[in-house]
Amino acid sequence: MENQKITKILVSEEEVRERVVRLGADITAYYRGINKELMVIGLLRGSFIFMADLVRQIKIPLIVDFMTVSSYGDGTISSGDVKVVMDLDSSIEGRDVLLVEDIVDTGRTFSKVIKMMHNRNPRSLKTCTFLNKPGARLVDIQIDFCGVDIPNEFAVGYGLDYAQGYRNLPYVGVLKPN
Ligand code: IMP
Ligand code: MG
Numbered sequence: 001m002e003n004q005k006i007t008k009i010l011v012s013e014e015e016v017r018e019r020v021v022r023l024g025a026d027i028t029a030y031y032r033g034i035n036k037e038l039m040v041i042g043l044l045r046g047s048f049i050f051m052a053d054l055v056r057q058i059k060i061p062l063i064v065d066f067m068t069v070s071s072y073g074d075g076t077i078s079s080g081d082v083k084v085v086m087d088l089d090s091s092i093e094g095r096d097v098l099l100v101e102d103i104v105d106t107g108r109t110f111s112k113v114i115k116m117m118h119n120r121n122p123r124s125l126k127t128c129t130f131l132n133k134p135g136a137r138l139v140d141i142q143i144d145f146c147g148v149d150i151p152n153e154f155a156v157g158y159g160l161d162y163a164q165g166y167r168n169l170p171y172v173g174v175l176k177p178n
Pocket of ligand 2: 043044045046047102103
């Protein structure tokens with residue numbers, strides 16, 4: 001294993017590439033012919049690497065924007081609400097929007113963001129996640145473009161962190177218990 005702290009690889013570097021290429025092709029095919037550029041919105045920070053790879057595989061005109069949300073309020077107790085830490089730069093009203101996440105776990109975060117985005121009246125709204133943990137889902141959400149289903153384990157790498165570390169691993173793995 002390239003990294004001493006990783007016990008198992010869930011998605012190898014080669015598989016990451018294959019999955020992103022396939023997602024890009026699916027998204028390109030789906031949106032071909034739209035009259036305005038596609039608006040691709042990444043949720044920070046986890047999606048930054050996936051976004052960078054994905055948009056280069058989408059072969060239609062697009063623009064990108066980012067948003068940072070946190071699942072917790074200012075206190076230590078989870079409010080169960082998402083808080084917008086950094087909002088989008090541009091309006092999504094009347095636009096075709098593709099929301100991009102690194103991972104959907106319980107689905108709580110993404111479902112709140114999807115609702116918030118719907119309230120801003122986009123022309124259309126679709127969702128894309130690189131990783132999906134179907135076994136952890138508590139809130140039913142629609143994922144239109146999904147990279148890889150993974151088991152219910154804590155994943156790091158390819159943008160995903162543990163205590164802000166490991167985001168730069170070029171593959172997705174599971175940390176050793178310590
Ligand atoms: P949710 O449970 O679907 O709301 O997941 C919310 C957020 O938790 C995701 O956007 C990730 O930032 C983080 N998260 C969930 N599962 C993992 C994981 O396995 N590794 C790293 N971050 C995770
Ligand atoms: Mg996240």
